Amino acid sequence: MHYPFWDVGIGYGILMAAVAVPHVFVSHFAIGGGLYLIVAEHAARRAGDDRHLAYLERLSRFFVLVTLVFGALTGVGIWFIIGLLNPAATEALIHTFVWGWAIEWTFFIVEILAAALYYYGWRHMAPRDHMVLGWIYFAAAWLSLFVINGILTFMLTPGKWLRTGSFWDGFFNPTFWPSLVFRTGVCVMLAGLFSLLIASREEPADFRARLLRRNSAWGITGLAIMAPSFFWYWRAILGQVPSTAVQGMTTPVYWIHLSYWLAAVIAAALILFGLLLARRLHVAVAAILMALGLAWFGAFEWFRESVRKPFIISGYMYGNALEVAREPIYRKNAYLRFISCPSGDEAADLFRHACRSCHTVNGYKALKPAFDGTDTAFIAAIVKSTDLLRGSMPPFWGSAQEADLIAAHIRDRVDTRHLSEIYGLHGSELGKKVYDVRCGGCHRIGGATDKTGSLAGLADADYEGLLDMASELGEGMPAFTGDAAERAALIQYFKTLKHGGAE
Numbered sequence: 138m139h140y141p142f143w144d145v146g147i148g149y150g151i152l153m154a155a156v157a158v159p160h161v162f163v164s165h166f167a168i169g170g171g172l173y174l175i176v177a178e179h180a181a182r183r184a185g186d187d188r189h190l191a192y193l194e195r196l197s198r199f200f201v202l203v204t205l206v207f208g209a210l211t212g213v214g215i216w217f218i219i220g221l222l223n224p225a226a227t228e229a230l231i232h233t234f235v236w237g238w239a240i241e242w243t244f245f246i247v248e249i250l251a252a253a254l255y256y257y258g259w260r261h262m263a264p265r266d267h268m269v270l271g272w273i274y275f276a277a278a279w280l281s282l283f284v285i286n287g288i289l290t291f292m293l294t295p296g297k298w299l300r301t302g303s304f305w306d307g308f309f310n311p312t313f314w315p316s317l318v319f320r321t322g323v324c325v326m327l328a329g330l331f332s333l334l335i336a337s338r339e340e341p342a343d344f345r346a347r348l349l350r351r352n353s354a355w356g357i358t359g360l361a362i363m364a365p366s367f368f369w370y371w372r373a374i375l376g377q378v379p380s381t382a383v384q385g386m387t388t389p390v391y392w393i394h395l396s397y398w399l400a401a402v403i404a405a406a407l408i409l410f411g412l413l414l415a416r417r418l419h420v421a422v423a424a425i426l427m428a429l430g431l432a433w434f435g436a437f438e439w440f441r442e443s444v445r446k447p448f449i450i451s452g453y454m455y456g457n458a459l460e461v462a463r464e465p466i467y468r469k470n471a472y473l474r475f476i477s478c479p480s481g482d483e484a485a486d487l488f489r490h491a492c493r494s495c496h497t498v499n500g501y502k503a504l505k506p507a508f509d510g511t512d513t514a515f516i517a518a519i520v521k522s523t524d525l526l527r528g529s530m531p532p533f534w535g536s537a538q539e540a541d542l543i544a545a546h547i548r549d550r551v552d553t554r555h556l557s558e559i560y561g562l563h564g565s566e567l568g569k570k571v572y573d574v575r576c577g578g579c580h581r582i583g584g585a586t587d588k589t590g591s592l593a594g595l596a597d598a599d600y601e602g603l604l605d606m607a608s609e610l611g612e613g614m615p616a617f618t619g620d621a622a623e624r625a626a627l628i629q630y631f632k633t634l635k636h637g638g639a640e
């Protein structure tokens with residue numbers, strides 16, 4: 138709230154992903170590639186293999202172009218985007234890690250210079266000097282990973298820092314080491330998969346087969362580092378993040394489990410096509426392997442971002458920039474007076490700061506489906522109870538009047554017809570829709586707070602009574618404010634519920 142809000146049309150999540158995903162792929166690839174080049178150069182020089190050296194020179198041109206130009210541009214892009222999307226969190230990261238950033242940028246500059254000179258040096262330097270430069274390039278690149286890894290893992294598992302505020306506690310936090318080893322494995326794997334792709338088009342065939350075997354070995358080595366270190370990382374996270382946060386994240390966790398199979402498939406394919414049948418490896422297979430490798434890594438990053446919800450810095454700041462420590466201040470004074478650069482439309486400002494950093498009304502993570510066909514009182518009740526809904530959301534610490542303003546703002550932007558009209562439903566089907574919209578966010582059938590057990594098999598009068606006193610059934614549960622037809626349909630739906638419908 139202490140910074141103005143940047144109200145871009147598209148969702149924050151999409152914007153962030155569009156810049157961060159390519160950057161993360163390219164930056165890991167740059168580190169692994171640096172190591173790959175220098176190790177391969179040593180081998181090629183020892184064997185006096187000129188063809189191999191020429192291949193490495195071509196590979197390094199690509200590296201310098203992609204990693205330096207693209208990696209640097211997207212890296213600067215990330216700063217730009219996080220500064221705009223979440224200035225408060227960016228400020229917290231800068232304050233906590235000033236020297237970390239300074240060191241990071243120093244490594245980065247050394248990496249860029251060394252990489253550019255390394256490419257230039259193929260033809261203009263003595264072999265020994267050239268190889269020293271190659272090692273400097275790789276060392277600087279890996280050390281920049283070392284630093285950024287401390288800051289990234291800090292955001293998910295700040296550990297003792299929450300109490301001490303000390304740089305070292307934040308930096309060497311509980312997931313620092315497993316994540317560093319895992320990411321190093323990713324670097325090696327990506328270097329292997331990518332050079333496999335490039336090599337799959339080399340001629341003549343026996344040279345190609347030799348390269349493919351070498352590159353597959355890199356891919357397999359990377360996987361061999363990733364699999365156990367991921368397990369280590371996962372255990373470290375479970376020790377830090379409440380188990381409910383992990384349970385709530387069914388989709389990313391499902392992908393993580395699936396990703397073990399993915400790793401097995403990649404390893405098997407590398408052994409089969411890359412090592413045993415190297416002469417037959419088709420470019421398309423190499424391209425698929427590359428895509429699978431990126432998918433595995435992508436699933437990891439997605440999982441990491443997901444378990445951190447609702448926080449941007451766990452235990453310290455929520456995704457919408459609310460600082461945990463300021464709860465009493467907001468509860469006492471509400472939000473409005475803290476909103477800087479007010480736009481003149483209080484409702485819009487409140488909506489932006491409370492919800493807009495994660496939701497749009499119509500587009501990315503749209504609120505419309507949840508609120509179409511409802512009413513202001515219901516929306517206001519949900520605004521006040523977001524932390525009860527599925528999806529790990531921040532709590533709402535504003536005043537009741539502020540919740541009403543947000544509700545009116547949302548209500549003006551959703552479909553205000555009746556649910557029956559919007560969806561063309563009636564009877565118990567309409568009742569099910571009413572349930573999904575007005576109850577399901579908190580009591581998903583089959584979920585942890587399923588109420589089928591209490592709802593099945595009651596008499597009409599009991600259902601009426603239950604809906605009359607809905608707001609008294611639980612702290613934060615909304616009153617039933619649907620119209621008579623919706624109430625009747627909902628009761629009709631209740632009657633279809635069976636005991637034991639819960640898990």
Ligand code: HEC
Pocket residue numbers: 446447448455456457491492493494495496502504507519520523526527528529530531533577578579
């Ligand atoms: C820190 C991010 C964040 C903030 C801030 C946030 N939400 Fe959410 N919200 C989520 C996530 C994540 C989900 C899960 C939905 C998904 O994965 O698509 C969600 C889901 C929802 C749902 C749908 C629940 C369902 O059953 O599908 C509603 C309604 C909702 N949010 C309303 C709000 C409102 C109103 C606000 C502002 C007062 C708000 N949210 C603020 C992250 C956030």
Ligand code: HEC
Pocket residue numbers: 518519522525526572575576577578579580586588591592607610611612613614615617
């Ligand atoms: C914003 C979240 C929220 C919504 C939406 C919501 N509830 Fe609840 N409900 C709660 C909470 C919190 C409790 C109290 C804790 C508990 O029993 O899980 C509760 C309790 C209940 C109970 C008491 C259960 C018992 O075993 O005593 C019933 C029944 C119930 N809700 C039914 C409904 C129905 C029907 C709807 C839709 C008309 C609904 N709830 C909508 C949050 C919600």
